[in-house]
Amino acid sequence: MSIKILHTSDWHLGKQLLKTDLHADMDLFFDWLRETLVSEKVDILLMSGDLFDQANPSQPALTQYYQFLKSLLPLQCKVIITGGNHDSTAVLNAPKALLSVLDVHVIGGAPEELSDAFITFEKDNQKVVVAAIPYLRDKDIRETIAGESYDDKIMQIKKGMESYFEQVNQHYLENHPNVPLIIMGHLFAQNAETSESEREIQIGNQAGIESRIFGTHAAYVALGHIHKPQQIGNQNTRYSGSPIPLSFSEREDKKQVILIEVANNELQIETKEIPSFRKLITLAGTLEAVQKKLSDYQSQTPLTDLIEIQIEEENESVVLINALEELLSQENHADYQIVKGKISFTNSLQNTGSLLRNGEEITDFKPIEMFEKRLEQDTALTNKTELLAAFKTLLTALDESEN
Numbered sequence: 001m002s003i004k005i006l007h008t009s010d011w012h013l014g015k016q017l018l019k020t021d022l023h024a025d026m027d028l029f030f031d032w033l034r035e036t037l038v039s040e041k042v043d044i045l046l047m048s049g050d051l052f053d054q055a056n057p058s059q060p061a062l063t064q065y066y067q068f069l070k071s072l073l074p075l076q077c078k079v080i081i082t083g084g085n086h087d088s089t090a091v092l093n094a095p096k097a098l099l100s101v102l103d104v105h106v107i108g109g110a111p112e113e114l115s116d117a118f119i120t121f122e123k124d125n126q127k128v129v130v131a132a133i134p135y136l137r138d139k140d141i142r143e144t145i146a147g148e149s150y151d152d153k154i155m156q157i158k159k160g161m162e163s164y165f166e167q168v169n170q171h172y173l174e175n176h177p178n179v180p181l182i183i184m185g186h187l188f189a190q191n192a193e194t195s196e197s198e199r200e201i202q203i204g205n206q207a208g209i210e211s212r213i214f215g216t217h218a219a220y221v222a223l224g225h226i227h228k229p230q231q232i233g234n235q236n237t238r239y240s241g242s243p244i245p246l247s248f249s250e251r252e253d254k255k256q257v258i259l260i261e262v263a264n265n266e267l268q269i270e271t272k273e274i275p276s277f278r279k280l281i282t283l284a285g286t287l288e289a290v291q292k293k294l295s296d297y298q299s300q301t302p303l304t305d306l307i308e309i310q311i312e313e314e315n316e317s318v319v320l321i322n323a324l325e326e327l328l329s330q331e332n333h334a335d336y337q338i339v340k341g342k343i344s345f346t347n348s349l350q351n352t353g354s355l356l357r358n359g360e361e362i363t364d365f366k367p368i369e370m371f372e373k374r375l376e377q378d379t380a381l382t383n384k385t386e387l388l389a390a391f392k393t394l395l396t397a398l399d400e401s402e403n
C-alpha cells in the first residue's frame with residue numbers, strides 16, 4: 001500500500017490580473033483539483049504558501065477558500081496549508097483550531113515550537129512526516145542590528161535560513177527517524193526562474209538560498225513562491241508553480257500539480273498538467289496584422305481570454321495611436337478581452353527638436369506655427385484642416401482663461 005501526496009502552491013485567492021477578477025479561474029481549478037484528488041486517491045494535499053493574494057483577503061476570497069475546504073470533507077484527505085509572503089499569519093491562523101478538527105492543518109507563520117510544524121500521517125504500514133515550514137520572516141531567522149550594511153543583511157538571512165532548516169532536520173532525526181520526510185517551504189531558491197507576479201521576498205530576492213540547505217534527509221521538498229513550475233537542484237526539490245497564470249509573463253507556462261507516491265519508503269514523482277481555463281495572449285505586429293489576428297481569434301477555453309497587443313509600425317502617426325486607443329476601449333468580445341496595449345515606431349518623431357532646422361529656436365515660433373510644422377511632418381494624417389481648427393479653438397480658449 002502507498003501514500004499519495006499532491007503538491008500545489010500560490011493560489012493567490014482574490015487576485016485580479018489588471019482589472020480581471022480571477023475568481024472564476026480558481027473555481028474551475030478547484031473543481032479539477034477535487035476530481036484529481038478523488039481519481040488519484042490522494043491522501044494528503046500540500047499547499048505551500050500564498051493562499052491569498054492579499055494579507056487582508058476580500059470576503060469573496062475567504063468564502064471561496066472555506067467553500068473549497070468544505071467540499072473536500074467527504075474525501076477524507078488530509079490538508080496542510082502554509083502561509084506565504086503574501087499571507088498574514090494571523091488571518092491564516094485565526095480558524096486554525098477549528099480547521100484542525102476537520103483534518104485541515106494550517107501553519108500561518110513560523111510556529112513558537114518547531115514540533116508544531118511536524119505533521120505525521122500513517123496508512124496501513126506506511127508512514128510519512130511533513131515538516132510544514134511557512135514563509136520565514138526576518139524576525140524568525142535573524143536579529144536586526146542597527147546600522148548593518150545591505151551585504152550583512154543578506155548574509156544574515158542566508159545564515160538564518162540555513163540554521164532554521166538545520167533545526168528542522170535535527171528535530172526530524174530526533175523524533176521521526178526512518179520515516180520518509182517531506183519538507184514544505186516558501187522561499188526564493190537561487191537560480192529559480194521567476195515571472196512578473198511574485199512579490200519580492202527578502203530584500204530583492206538577493207538572499208536566494210541554495211537547495212543544499214534543506215539537508216540530506218528530505219525525500220521531497222515541496223516549494224512555493226515561484227509561479228513557473230520547475231525543479232531546483234535535484235529532481236526531488238520542486239516548485240509546483242501557481243495553478244493558473246497570474247501575469248502575462250506566465251502565458252507559456254504549463255501549469256501543473258505534482259503527485260508524490262510513497263510506497264515501501266520509496267518515492268515516485270509524477271506531474272499532472274492543469275487544463276487551461278483562460279488563455280493570456282500577446283498579439284504583435286502592424287496595426288493591420290493585429291486587427292486581422294483579432295478578427296480571426298477564437299477562444300478554446302471556458303473563460304474569456306485576455307489579450308495584450310503590441311503594435312509595431314515604421315512611422316510614428318497620431319492615426320495609429322488613435323487606432324490603438326480605439327482597440328483598447330472597444331466593448332468586450334465574446335472570445336476575448338483586450339486588457340493591455342502598446343505601440344512602438346521604428347522611426348519615431350523624437351521631440352520638437354526634429355521640427356526645427358539648424359539655427360532655429362523654438363522661441364522664434366508662435367505655438368500655431370510649431371503646430372503647423374508638426375502637421376506637415378505627419379504624412380499619414382488626412383484631417384489636417386480639422387486638427388488645425390481644433391488647435392486654434394484651444395489657443396483661443398487658453399487666451400481667454402488667462403484673462
Ligand SMILES: [Mn+2]
Nearest residue numbers: 010050198225
Ligand atoms: Mn506567490
